[in-house]
Amino acid sequence: MRAGDLPEGVRRLIAEHIDSVEQLEILLLLYQHPERSWTAESVARELRVSALSVTDRLKDMTQAGLLSRVEGSLAEYRCAPESPKLAEAVSGLATAYSERRVTVINLIFSKPVDKIRTFADAFRLRRDDDDNG
Numbered sequence: 001m002r003a004g005d006l007p008e009g010v011r012r013l014i015a016e017h018i019d020s021v022e023q024l025e026i027l028l029l030l031y032q033h034p035e036r037s038w039t040a041e042s043v044a045r046e047l048r049v050s051a052l053s054v055t056d057r058l059k060d061m062t063q064a065g066l067l068s069r070v071e072g073s074l075a076e077y078r079c080a081p082e083s084p085k086l087a088e089a090v091s092g093l094a095t096a097y098s099e100r101r102v103t104v105i106n107l108i109f110s111k112p113v114d115k116i117r118t119f120a121d122a123f124r125l126r127r128d129d130d131d132n133g
Contacts, residue, residue, distance in 0.1 A: 024093075040054040
């Protein structure tokens with residue numbers, strides 16, 4: 001199955017908001033339990049990943065409009081896409097991941113690495129041509 005076989009909304013959601021399988025699994029965990037509030041620690045325990053990484057992912061997905069903070073709490077989150085279009089895409093992503101897991105993962109890993117390259121370039125040491133030493 002090819003990535004082009006996935007619905008357009010799902011492909012766009014991955015292209016614009018999903019940078020890793022970890023992020024995907026965090027989003028889908030919260031999506032599958034809409035009645036529950038999640039902290040970074042509870043997500044990390046459930047998925048067996050780093051709480052520090054989860055904290056960053058939760059913040060990123062909140063800024064992207066996929067999650068929301070629970071009212072009155074700075075550390076609890078729920079899946080709450082900010083628009084019907086995003087909600088439909090998240091639902092489609094959950095379906096696609098359960099039916100075509102490899103296709104979804106391949107699409108995530110085939111994304112351009114511009115962000116990673118830009119980050120790595122920031123640490124590259126450059127030698128001036130005029131410098132002989």
